[in-house]
Amino acid sequence: MSIQRIVVVGGGAGGLELVTRLGRRLGRRGRAEIVLVDRSPTHIWKPLLHEVATGALDSGLDEIAYPSHARANSYRFQRGTLCGLDRQRQRLQLAAVLDDDGQEILPARELAYDRLILALGSVSNDFGTAGVAEHCHFIDCPEQAEAFRRDMLDTFLRFSASTQDPSPRLKVGIVGGGATGVELAAQLYDALLMLHSYGVTELERHQLEISLIEAADDVLPALPARVRQAVRDELQGLGVKVHTETRVTQIDADAIHTADGQCIATDLAVWAAGIKAPDILAELDLTLAKGQCLVVHDTLQNVDDPNIFALGDCASCPQEDGGTVPPRAQAAHQQALHLYRNLHAQLDGKPLKPFVYRDRGSLISLAHFEAIGTLMRGTSARRLFVEGHLAKFFYVSLYRLHQRAVHGNLKTGIIMLVDGLNRFIRPRLKLH
Numbered sequence: 001m002s003i004q005r006i007v008v009v010g011g012g013a014g015g016l017e018l019v020t021r022l023g024r025r026l027g028r029r030g031r032a033e034i035v036l037v038d039r040s041p042t043h044i045w046k047p048l049l050h051e052v053a054t055g056a057l058d059s060g061l062d063e064i065a066y067p068s069h070a071r072a073n074s075y076r077f078q079r080g081t082l083c084g085l086d087r088q089r090q091r092l093q094l095a096a097v098l099d100d101d102g103q104e105i106l107p108a109r110e111l112a113y114d115r116l117i118l119a120l121g122s123v124s125n126d127f128g129t130a131g132v133a134e135h136c137h138f139i140d141c142p143e144q145a146e147a148f149r150r151d152m153l154d155t156f157l158r159f160s161a162s163t164q165d166p167s168p169r170l171k172v173g174i175v176g177g178g179a180t181g182v183e184l185a186a187q188l189y190d191a192l193l194m195l196h197s198y199g200v201t202e203l204e205r206h207q208l209e210i211s212l213i214e215a216a217d218d219v220l221p222a223l224p225a226r227v228r229q230a231v232r233d234e235l236q237g238l239g240v241k242v243h244t245e246t247r248v249t250q251i252d253a254d255a256i257h258t259a260d261g262q263c264i265a266t267d268l269a270v271w272a273a274g275i276k277a278p279d280i281l282a283e284l285d286l287t288l289a290k291g292q293c294l295v296v297h298d299t300l301q302n303v304d305d306p307n308i309f310a311l312g313d314c315a316s317c318p319q320e321d322g323g324t325v326p327p328r329a330q331a332a333h334q335q336a337l338h339l340y341r342n343l344h345a346q347l348d349g350k351p352l353k354p355f356v357y358r359d360r361g362s363l364i365s366l367a368h369f370e371a372i373g374t375l376m377r378g379t380s381a382r383r384l385f386v387e388g389h390l391a392k393f394f395y396v397s398l399y400r401l402h403q404r405a406v407h408g409n410l411k412t413g414i415i416m417l418v419d420g421l422n423r424f425i426r427p428r429l430k431l432h
Helices: 013-027 046-054 066-072 142-160 179-197 225-238 279-283 329-347 388-407 409-425
Strands: 004-009 032-038 076-079 081-086 091-095 104-106 109-112 115-118 170-175 208-213 241-243 248-251 255-258 263-265 268-271 308-310 361-366 370-376 383-387
Touching (some): 013 032, 013 329, 013 388, 046 142, 142 268, 170 263, 179 361, 225 370, 361 383, 361 388
Parallel strands (some): 032 076, 170 208, 170 268
Antiparallel strands (some): 248 255, 361 370
């Protein structure tokens, strides 16, 4: 009797944690064949991409190579991009993998499955705004974050060497006042301080002008008012110009245009406003919700096909209060654990259990300047406001929990030790 093949498409926070657990429990014991599909050969935790974008985090040190991780955790890795799905034959199509010169590395191919889990995450939604694709940086993946970092370094150097203006001002426009936009704004000031201290640039803090543009009435609109106000005060204290209730209508090579007639000059522009599921989901003949998300039952099982599941940002999962699970890293983590248990139970012939999201709070890190957020008090609905060193500790702990889920306790402890040593050995910023 052949064993079941469980295929997970997407090696983000939820997908990687899921295949790790499935591989250790089912793959290692020969109860199921576990396969991970991802277009990239490596993984990095998406909430840290703003640090990769400014050089505060060296992706070469923190990324996880899927092939070696797969070998250590008893699953198989297939590199490829999902481009089609044949539900009747239970086959998914993978596009050919090309190198930087457009030469084919791996051919287009099919992959059979018995259970398919889609964990494709999300990408930025430009809402069809003119000029965004041509003139804005996105920070949805490590490649985009690295592209921004290189452009940022070049721009700092160019302005530092300017002879026409004795006191040049570098203008950065960030569209989107969510977590990515807010954390990136603070991280840029921290990067400038480091670059100045290393002698890479002569620009000083007062010469960096960052405009943070948000269409809602405040930054971080999904978070409690006390957190929003504290973050806004901190950003403005750094020098960030916060524009709320401001809708962007067009972006040019050197300016952001808004619906109220403003023309905000920029030397660098970043789009971090809104998310949607990847466009491929609209081509799979599956029911979609707002933002192209796959509609699933509360068991994370697709409403159109019982052999397909979805988790994370690409899934629209209902909850008892009538809403849906928010697109957050902690939700993907909880769903990965829940789906692991459900798939294990399903192999044993047991019924699937509904997923219930537990909000553990929200934390925002403003580089080394500050960390602010709330924590939930156990099963109570009351929130505990935290800031400073305590908030920073809990913020870092979120990443350590992810590392523990994919590496185990021993290896995570060693990684923490190495990270501590690197703070003394390596520069605080990636300079090349």
